[in-house]
Amino acid sequence: MRFGSLFTSVIFHIAIVVFMTVGIAFTPEREINIPPPITVEFAKVSDLTQTPDPTPKPPVKKPEEEKKPEPPKKKEEKPKAAATNTSDVPVAPVKEPKKEEPKPPEQEAEVKPAPKPEPKKEEKKPDPPPKETNKKAAEKAPEPKKEEPKETAPPQRDFGSVLRNLAESEPQDEAEVADEEVPTVGQQAPLGEQLTISELDALRRQLEGCWNVPIGARDIENMIIDVNIIVGQDRVVQQAGIVDKARYNSDSFYRAVADTAIRAVYSPSCSPLNLPEGKYEMWKNIIVEFNPREMF
Amino acid sequence: MTKQYQKLFWAFAFAIFFIPSLAHAQLKVTVDRGGVKAIPIAVPNFSVADGNADLAKLGQDMAGVITNNLRSSGLFKPLAPSTFIQSDNSIYQSPNFNEWRVINAQALVAGQVSKANDGRTKVEFRLWDVFAEQQMVGMAYMTTPQNWRRIAHIISDEIYKRLTGEEGYFDTRIVYVSETGPGDARIKRLAIMDQDGYNHRFLTDGKTLVLTPRFSPTLQQITYMAYYNNKPRVYLYDIDTGRQEVLGDFPGMTFAPRFSPDGNKVIMSLSQNGNSDIYTMDLRNRGVSRLTSNAAIDTSPSYSPDGNYIVFESDRGGTQQLYVMNGDGSGVRRITFGDGRYANPVWSPRGDLIAFTKMLKGQFYIGVIKPDGSGERLITKAYHVEGPTWAPNGRVLAYFKETPGRTGRSAHVYTIDLTGFNETRVETPLDASDPAWSPLNQ
Numbered sequence: 001m002r003f004g005s006l007f008t009s010v011i012f013h014i015a016i017v018v019f020m021t022v023g024i025a026f027t028p029e030r031e032i033n034i035p036p037p038i039t040v041e042f043a044k045v046s047d048l049t050q051t052p053d054p055t056p057k058p059p060v061k062k063p064e065e066e067k068k069p070e071p072p073k074k075k076e077e078k079p080k081a082a083a084t085n086t087s088d089v090p091v092a093p094v095k096e097p098k099k100e101e102p103k104p105p106e107q108e109a110e111v112k113p114a115p116k117p118e119p120k121k122e123e124k125k126p127d128p129p130p131k132e133t134n135k136k137a138a139e140k141a142p143e144p145k146k147e148e149p150k151e152t153a154p155p156q157r158d159f160g161s162v163l164r165n166l167a168e169s170e171p172q173d174e175a176e177v178a179d180e181e182v183p184t185v186g187q188q189a190p191l192g193e194q195l196t197i198s199e200l201d202a203l204r205r206q207l208e209g210c211w212n213v214p215i216g217a218r219d220i221e222n223m224i225i226d227v228n229i230i231v232g233q234d235r236v237v238q239q240a241g242i243v244d245k246a247r248y249n250s251d252s253f254y255r256a257v258a259d260t261a262i263r264a265v266y267s268p269s270c271s272p273l274n275l276p277e278g279k280y281e282m283w284k285n286i287i288v289e290f291n292p293r294e295m296f
Numbered sequence: 297m298t299k300q301y302q303k304l305f306w307a308f309a310f311a312i313f314f315i316p317s318l319a320h321a322q323l324k325v326t327v328d329r330g331g332v333k334a335i336p337i338a339v340p341n342f343s344v345a346d347g348n349a350d351l352a353k354l355g356q357d358m359a360g361v362i363t364n365n366l367r368s369s370g371l372f373k374p375l376a377p378s379t380f381i382q383s384d385n386s387i388y389q390s391p392n393f394n395e396w397r398v399i400n401a402q403a404l405v406a407g408q409v410s411k412a413n414d415g416r417t418k419v420e421f422r423l424w425d426v427f428a429e430q431q432m433v434g435m436a437y438m439t440t441p442q443n444w445r446r447i448a449h450i451i452s453d454e455i456y457k458r459l460t461g462e463e464g465y466f467d468t469r470i471v472y473v474s475e476t477g478p479g480d481a482r483i484k485r486l487a488i489m490d491q492d493g494y495n496h497r498f499l500t501d502g503k504t505l506v507l508t509p510r511f512s513p514t515l516q517q518i519t520y521m522a523y524y525n526n527k528p529r530v531y532l533y534d535i536d537t538g539r540q541e542v543l544g545d546f547p548g549m550t551f552a553p554r555f556s557p558d559g560n561k562v563i564m565s566l567s568q569n570g571n572s573d574i575y576t577m578d579l580r581n582r583g584v585s586r587l588t589s590n591a592a593i594d595t596s597p598s599y600s601p602d603g604n605y606i607v608f609e610s611d612r613g614g615t616q617q618l619y620v621m622n623g624d625g626s627g628v629r630r631i632t633f634g635d636g637r638y639a640n641p642v643w644s645p646r647g648d649l650i651a652f653t654k655m656l657k658g659q660f661y662i663g664v665i666k667p668d669g670s671g672e673r674l675i676t677k678a679y680h681v682e683g684p685t686w687a688p689n690g691r692v693l694a695y696f697k698e699t700p701g702r703t704g705r706s707a708h709v710y711t712i713d714l715t716g717f718n719e720t721r722v723e724t725p726l727d728a729s730d731p732a733w734s735p736l737n738q
Contacts, residue, residue: 164716165673166661195323204325211330212402214371216691216715217461218646240428256461259425259432263402264330266427287324294328 163215195282202274203283211264213292218253225254225261225290233280235272240265243287261290334373335459336400339363340385341377342407342419351417354444355409358419361448362405362455364492365466368711369456369692370718375401387422387434396426403432405455417441421451423458433458445494446737453736465687466491469734470694471509471518472709474498475727479704486520486533491687491711491733493723499533508552508683509533511734513559518732519543521551530564532579544577544584552596557603563587565595574608574625587625598643598650599623605667607631607641607650618652620667631669640683643667646690649714653682653695662695664714675716680705687711688735694722696729 195203214220226243242248242258249255264270265288275283339362342355366372381395387408396404407421416438423433433454437447446467453464474487486499486506499518500506507528509520518533530543530553544550548568555562560579565572574587574597588594592612599606607620613630616637621628632638636656643650647667654661654674660681663674680698687694691714698707709728712719722728 163673164675166677166716167672167674200325204327207325207327208330211327212333212335213330214460215332216713218648218690251461252457253461256459259428259459260330263425263427264327268397268400268427283323285322287322289324289326290330291326291328292330295330 195276195279199274199276199279206270206274207264207288210267210270211290212260213295214257214260215292215295217257220253220257221293221295223254223257223292225258227258227261227265227288227290229265229286229288231273231275231284231286233277233284235275235277237265237271237273257290261288264290334371335402336373336375337366337403337405337455337459338375338380338396338399338401339366339405340380340382342409342421343385343387345408345410348411350441351409351411354417354441355407358407358409358444358448358451359405361445361492362452365449365452366455368492368720370713370720371456371460375399387420391424391426393424393426393429396424401426403455403459405451407451412438417444419444419447419451421454423455445490449490449492460691462691463689463736465689465692465733465736467737468688469495469511469737470685470709470722470731471499471511471734472696472724472731473506473509473729474724475707475729486518487724487728488535489722489724491722496725499535499538508730508732510554510732512555513557513735517559519553519555519562521553530562532562544582550575554598556599557601563597563599563606565597574606585625587621588628596640598641600643600667601645601647605643607643607667609639609641618650618665631667632665632672633669634672642684642686644686644690645688646686648690651684651686651693653684662693662712664693673716675714676710676712676719683730685731685733687733690714694731694733696731698729 217223228241228243229237230239232238240262242262244254247254248258273283339359341352341359344351344355363374367374379399381399382392385391385406387406391404391406402425404424404426405421406424407419410418410420412418417440418436418438420436421434422431424430425432435451435454437450439447449467452466456462456464456466468491469488470491471486471488474485475482477483482505483502484505484507485502486509487496488499489496505523507521509518511518516535518535520531520533521528522531523529524542528549528551530550532541532543533539543553543562543564546566548566549572550564550566553562553564556576561576562579563574563576566575571591572593572595573589574594576585576587577583578585587597587606588608588610590610590612592610594608594610594612597606597608604623605620606623606625607618609616610619611617612619616639617630618632618638618641619628619630631650632652634654636654638652638654640653641650642652644664649664650667651662651664654663659677660679661674661677662681662684663672665672675693676695676697678697679700681695682698684693684695686692692711693714694709694711696707696709698705707727707729709722709724709731710719711722722731
């Protein structure tokens with residue numbers, strides 16, 4: 001009996017050792033299906049769809065070439081400039097301020113500004129034609145800077161924290177903010193019926209650089225300013241108007257913010273606009289919505 | 297009839313499907329962020345019509361005051377006169393906008409000083425939008441020459457209002473406590489000055505200790521706390537006559553006074569037997585109303601601009617926190633729950649924020665919070681910073697900051713934009729604490 005059980009034990013031990021050394025090679029292999037990795041490449045849309053030639057020189061030359069055949073324009077400007085010094089300019093000949101004078105009482109009472117004058121009447125938009133010429137003149141002046149809008153008007157702060165809060169991280173200094181390259185859309189932009197995402201992106205980012213947002217203004221985060229702009233073929237804004245005129249005329253806070261939007265589209269840094277020249281019909285009339293909500 | 301309905305149906309269908317698509321044809325771009333920088337503005341010397349040297353000096357001084365005001369706000373960047381191309385700035389001619397655009401001026405202030413036939417001084421100015429090439433404001437003032445500085449402040453306010461949409465605050469004054477002498481024998485006097493530090497004068501002689509002055513909305517009166525016979529009392533001070541008056545004869549200490557928005561009431565704390573509660577006194581009939589009745593310390597009350605609510609500090613919850621209640625004392629609710637202690641709440645004249653002092657981990661902060669308790673922001677900190685007061689437009693805060701030095705502590709008044717930027721020291725002849733901003737002059 002003892003021998004039998006010993007023999008059985010030895011047999012079992014040998015079997016175990018054999019099983020361990022030989023392994024379980026004969027056990028069925030389970031197939032593991034590992035799905036192939038999906039490669040996601042992060043790239044700026046603008047890098048992919050933008051004007052293919054990264055060398056900026058050719059588009060720069062073109063405007064210069066355009067300038068040369070334009071001496072007649074200069075001739076036109078001079079008379080216009082002279083006109084600005086005369087009463088021909090629509091905005092200038094302001095009403096006699098005598099109407100705005102207060103009553104002739106004495107001292108402090110006199111100091112109080114009398115009934116508000118009527119500058120509003122004078123704020124009426126001048127006739128488009130002189131405006132146009134003025135804009136052209138305006139374009140002339142900063143012409144040497146044509147390539148510079150990228151550098152001249154970068155956003156100045158990190159807008160995740162435009163309102164300072166010492167409880168959070170310190171906001172960046174103006175100087176610390178890196179100048180982001182504003183993509184430009186040159187004349188080689190692909191033609192199509194719609195503006196591409198990168199073309200819109202270029203315009204949007206250019207306007208961002210020209211918009212000086214009056215943070216701290218009451219209810220600024222809830223203000224949306226729609227500006228209707230008419231753009232000339234030279235990509236310079238010819239006319240800009242606030243869409244919500246009723247609110248513009250009744251709400252001083254809205255008017256102040258709306259004025260910043262108007263200044264943005266007329267800014268020399270945004271003149272000419274980054275727009276593809278081949279699609280004039282698409283961008284000759286643009287609604288620009290200025291909405292600072294994301295900044296707060 | 298049915299045909300008509302059919303026509304109407306098809307017209308409706310056309311409108312539904314085609315008009316939106318036509319409207320969609322216009323390109324729309326959304327700009328959801330922009331720069332935050334001061335507006336470049338050109339303020340050339342005001343021109344003089346007849347070449348009078350005195351008037352020319354006046355025109356230069358006025359341009360200087362306006363320039364300083366705009367710069368101090370932090371919202372404007374006055375351009376250096378040396379960069380100006382255009383020298384003839386007559387207000388009767390349109391500016392050559394190109395010349396201002398070249399130096400990146402976004403706004404231009406053109407002014408003129410002249411002598412009227414009756415001998416008074418006439419000051420005219422126009423504010424131009426350089427990019428849009430249009431006038432934004434045009435005003436004229438007649439005054440005596442001595443008032444030139446005030447006229448410059450009024451013009452600054454007009455410019456500020458037009459370009460920011462907010463009321464200005466340059467034609468205002470600040471009352472504060474002037475301090476001098478060693479720490480154990482400090483002499484404290486009430487003093488008043490223009491917001492830019494000019495036209496400074498003392499209101500009290502320093503024989504009694506004065507604290508927490510507050511302007512009345514009527515401008516003529518200041519309420520403050522003074523120690524009389526070692527007992528703190530709330531006083532009224534008439535700026536024009538110099539007359540002082542004790543406000544009520546209460547059995548305990550009265551302190552932390554502040555006017556109601558209509559100027560008819562003073563709200564303050566009354567302390568009796570170690571417990572302080574909030575009371576109001578009607579200045580017309582001297583009737584007193586008790587608003588809080590709590591075993592905790594309730595103090596530093598401040599009305600909302602519409603007078604319907606009151607913010608105050610209290611330790612009823614175990615720590616010093618801010619609470620808001622209705623104007624009659626009902627509906628008390630706590631609005632701060634952060635770490636540290638909160639004190640000196642002041643409701644903004646704009647109504648959208650409450651400024652406060654916060655003590656946290658050995659530091660003092662000035663912060664702002666919305667009346668519902670959200671959006672707390674700490675905008676400045678120091679070894680000791682306290683006593684926020686709002687400019688009448690609710691855009692700028694003043695407070696005092698104490699810094700330790702070799703010869704003891706020194707205190708000065710500072711202003712800061714509510715965005716937390718542009719902290720500026722207001723120069724005073726002596727040390728200064730407890731500032732209180734006046735409403736706009738009238």
